[in-house]
Amino acid sequence: MAGVPRVRLPAAYRAAARRAARVTVAAGAAFYLFLYGFGLPDAATYAVFAAVAMAGLSRIPGTGRQRAAVVLRLLPVCWVLITIGTYLAVRTWSAVVGMLLVGFALAFAAVGGPRPAGAAPGLQLMYILPSFPPYDPGSLGERLAGATTGLVFLVLAEAFLLPDPPTVPYRELAARAADTARDCADELTRGRFTLSDAAARAALAAGTGLRSSLVPEAERPAGASVRDRALAQTGLSLRTLLRRLSLLPPAPGGPDPGRGGLDVLRAVRDAAEETAGRLRGREPTGDAHAELLRARSALAAGPEAGASPAVLRRHAAVLEAADAALAMSTAAWIAVRGRAGAARAAPGRFWYARMPAPLLWWRRLEGHAGGRSVFFQNAVRISLALAAARVIAGVDSLPHGFWVLLATLTLTRTTVRETRSTVRVALTGTLIGALVVAGLLALVGTDIAVYAAALPPLMLVAFTLGPVKGVGWAQALFTLVVALVFAQLAPATWQLAEFRLLDVLTGSAIGAVFGLLAWPRGAQDELRRSVAVLLRGAAETVVAVTAQLAAGGVREPAPSAAPGHRSLQHALIMAESAYAQFQSEPKESAGPPPGQDWQATLMTGHHTLWGADRLLVPAERVDVPPLAREPARAVTRLGDRVAGRMLLVSARLDPSGDTPEEPVPLRDPDFDGFAAEPPGAPTSYYAAVEWLDSLLTDLEHITGQSGGGRADRAGGPDRADGRSRDDA
Known part of the structure; x- marks a missing residue:
């Protein structure tokens, strides 16, 4: 009608309504087919609960077609x-x-990523459902037929009914970022030695x-496969x-002082x-990667005679920019072609x-097989709770006992506080x-036609409002x-x-x-502990790398050239998984310091690993000669200083120790070793100084202190909103 404003539901309700329509059509069609078409109540039960489990209970991320592909693989x-x-x-004992x-x-x-994590609750229900009466292995064929039909109907509904708007794949996001990097590098080669404000933004x-x-x-590349790992590394x-x-930094004046730098930037x-x-599927006509490697090697081979410290x-x-570009190019090549x-x-x-x-999957599982992994903690917590629920339901012979396990599965949270609030709301609902x-039931009695007519619209409402309105609404409507x-x-x-x-x-x-007995604080303490371990490992690596650099780099590259590479990498994985869970949990008043920049902490681990490998085994595979006496002493002193600050920050974050009330002092106004220019210092010395200064600036963001490094004095664009430099 003309002049009447068009009412548009919020995005959350529209998405929930689309999913609710799919699960209602799939579950309802399969249920009515077996119950009223074939007269098979057992198959009808498995048909409806299979569809509800994988679409209503599970939270498989993605569009309908993406979820359909996941459900089909999980059949x-x-x-x-x-x-x-x-x-x-x-x-009972075997079921437990x-x-x-x-x-x-x-x-x-x-540990395999968002899709296995999202599908896990629904798969749990696939085991829970046959764990209760009737105990009839002879009906297995009927059960499998019902579940298969329900899941096939769900796959068809997800794939073809009310399609979701498409999302932007991570490969395209990375390609757009590469376009921006191209534009920035192009601007730096066209008479501008620093980026304009618009390019920096x-x-x-x-x-x-x-x-x-x-x-x-x-769309997150969080899996253990070669392509997922490479795509994640492309983004980093x-x-x-x-x-x-x-x-x-700006190029100094003089007659063509940055010619080599310009060639590398091109x-x-x-x-x-x-x-x-x-990344967009176009095969290149040339080999820009090889050209970059040659240009970088030429610049790294040695600066012009008499080059000033500013040029160095x-x-x-x-x-450093070239090294990041080489890593980007290599990782994207692997992400597209896999092991080839x-x-x-x-x-x-x-x-x-x-x-x-x-072997990659084994590495992923092995890395999390320990009490410090939040994935391991969650798996132990939920498995013990479900086993206990099965014991109680089996011993006491509770009617509809699988509801006990279903409640345990859906209401157990990773922290006591969250579990308590969830249970209270769920019981009310x-x-x-x-x-x-x-x-x-008292009013309608045994008039099955009323129940049959009311079920589809009720399912549509339940699976629309439940995910949006919260656990209280979900429990109330799911009970109906x-x-x-x-x-x-059966008569009820x-x-x-x-x-x-x-x-x-x-x-x-x-x-x-x-929830009270097994890691009751979830990732709250684990995050602090894991980043403390991460910073201790980073400090050890910094000391070892600067000492080794002073004596000469690694001449025979090893798979893990940086000292402590494997242990630091494992610490980084533990910290990243704890951080991922921490983001999904309610924050407690006794949690980490309110101004903590955890993203900067994680990026410090990446910076330490990458910088160590870059300094000891450069991409061009040239020998790294020992530093002269003065540069060697200077870089060793700087490394010890940065490592000491890392240990101080680590002690402040570790929940097992006493947290100092005063902030950790990071930069000494009377010490400016990062600006020192020892005589005879080669490019490798200045590369090490850049690396150490960036690590110290990362520590400033971890502790919430105002920056004082060269990047800050240069007015880097990432300072405008107070974020860590690598939040970008």
Whole structure:
């Protein structure tokens, strides 16, 4: 009607409504087909709960087509879980042992990325459902047929019904960042020795767009495969390259003092353009990577005779940008071609490029197989809680006992505080839903036609409002849904609502108890502990690298040239996983310091690893000669100073020690060793100084102190909003 404003639902409701329509069509069609078409109530039960488990209980990220592909790949896993659950359910002890092992394995699969993590709750239900009466292995074929039909209907609905708007793939985000890097490098080669404000802002925005917290879960390269690891490294290298270009120091005056630097920047521009094309599926006509390697080697071979310290500093900064561009180009090549692109991958930074997929997955699982991994903690917590719930439900023979495990599965959280608040709201919602169910069953009685007619619209409302309005609404509406399902499977009275409330109360109590006993603070303490370990490892690496650089770099490159490379890399993985969980948890008043920049902490680990490998084994594979006496003493002194500050910050963050009240002093106004110009210092000395100064600036952002390094004095563009330099 003309003149009437068009009402548009918020995006969250539109997305939830699309998913609700798909699960309603899939689950309802399969349920009615088996129950009223074939007269098979057992198959109907598995059909409806399979679809609800993988679409309603699971939170698989991505568009409908992406979720359909995941569910289709998981179909054989569902068959295995239903089969195991059916045969182990005949005895309580075997069902409990199976629950313990299956629960741990499915929860621990979250180390594989957002998709396995999102699918895990639904897969848990595939084992839980056959763990209760009737204990009839003879009906396994009917159960598998029902579950398969429900899941196939779900795949079709996700793929073709109400398609979601497309998301931007990470490869395209990286390609756009490479375009920005190309533009920045081009500007630096056309008479400008520093970026304009507009270019600096564009670099900041492009780098920020690659941060994992701002990328849709389905698009994050978080898996253990070669391509995922390489794509993630492409993003990190691009962020580093954009930062290096933004903070490039101005070129000094004189007759063509930066000719070599300009050649390298032109090669960086061409490599960024080639990388963007490759990520978009276009094969390059030349080899910009090789040209960049040659230009970098020429600049690193030695500056012009009589070059001033300012020229050497500029060359060192340009070499760092070139190193980031080489890493970007190599990682993008591997991300596109997989192991076939490993030929140009150097050992060390690209250690994964030649490894077979099973070994990469083993490395991922092995790295998290310990009490300091939040993935391991969550898997232990949920598996113990589910096993305990299965014992109670089996021993006490609770009616509809699988609801106990379902409540334990859905209401257990990673912190006691969150579990307590979730349980309170969930019980309130369940109580309201149970009261409505009791009244409905008492009023309608055994008129199945009413329940059959009411189920589809109720499912549509439940799966639309539940994800948006929260756990209270979800529990209330889901109580109504399951009541209408069971009222059609067998005659039901108002006592069904009583059983539902009792089972949810039991399951939530079990979840709360295990949340209290097993790592009750979630990632709150683990994050502080893991970053403290990370900084201690980084300090050890800094001391070892500067000492080794003073004596001469590594002449025979090893897969992990930097001292302590493997242990520091493992510490970084633990810190990143703890940080990912920390972001999803409510913050407690006794948590980490309020101004803490955890992103800067993680980037410090990356900077330490990359800088160490770059200094000891340069990309051009030239020998790194020992430093002269004065430069060697200067770089060793700077390394000890930065490492000492890392240890001070580590002690401040470690929850097992006493946290100092006063802030950790990082820069001494009377000490300006970073600006020192010892006689006879080569380019490698200034490269080391740039690296150490950037690490100290990272520490300033970790502790929330105002920066005082050269980057700050140069007025780097990333200072405008107070972020860490590598938040970009």
